[in-house]
Amino acid sequence: MPDRSALVTSVQGELTTLTRRGTARARNSHPALSVVDQSLLGFIESNQGCRAIDIADHFHLNRSTVSRQLRSLADARLISMAPDPGSTRGQPIVLTQRGVEVQAEAAAEVLDALTGRLVGWTDEEVAAFADILRRYNAEPAA
Amino acid sequence: MPDRSALVTSVQGELTTLTRRGTARARNSHPALSVVDQSLLGFIESNQGCRAIDIADHFHLNRSTVSRQLRSLADARLISMAPDPGSTRGQPIVLTQRGVEVQAEAAAEVLDALTGRLVGWTDEEVAAFADILRRYNAEPAA
DNA sequence: GACTTGGTGTTGCATTGTGCAACATTGGAT
């Protein structure tokens, strides 16, 4: 039976490599659409009408950071913060038509790269990878 | 049979969440030892005598970035850049005694947090997670 | 021996992403 802490250490090392490389890859991708922007657009796409604080909670970011990123996306006409007709708390955020297009384009690029990287994986393996990542992400932050 | 691109998209989404959160978690950890610093120390520990460019290659960072991070670690007496007695290229880097201690301490903290997060996982599941991450990291960058 | 060349590290400069703290706003509850 392998030592538990050795197992966890091994996970930790791989996570570090993955995370560090992931942020590094960020800069060189889509011109005029940083990885941060992409992640926000992707989240908004999947959660139309979400508020800034939902984004902050999901990515564990400060409200101020999200506020500024959203401002820049709004300036670029990729999202719009409707003046809340339903009058709930906060400002529900939606993708504009242009936002939908740009997001789709950027996502396609990322998808291409990832598809190439996973070319040797069977469907079952990819599915297992997605499942285990999903489970990890769903764990309450320790 | 599920659509391949749907599977890959799902992986992509989870990877984004994981990566973005990972960098976010970075800031609040060990005082006076950023996650970037921790990752460098960890790499050096596992690759004693490596050179700056090895680190840059591993994490896909610019030489200048590594140079500056190493400088700060050296200033803190955590690493030392020996003046190459063997006279190979570059400056082999090693952890100092203090570096070993600080690295162990920081690693223990991270390990604790991760252990807590994986508390509901069996050893086999943790091992499978490590394996699949290792495989993904080993794939040539597409 | 002098000259070039390629690999390695450093520095100046600009930029992005980020947090914190203070403030502003506004919808609800008492």
Added chain:
DNA sequence: ATCCAATGTTGCACAATGCAACACCAAGTC
């Protein structure tokens, strides 16, 4: 009517990062 909690914004500072130019040095080449 008043207070409170949630939400968003802004001023400020800072860490990490890339690029380009430079410095340095070992190893060949003539």
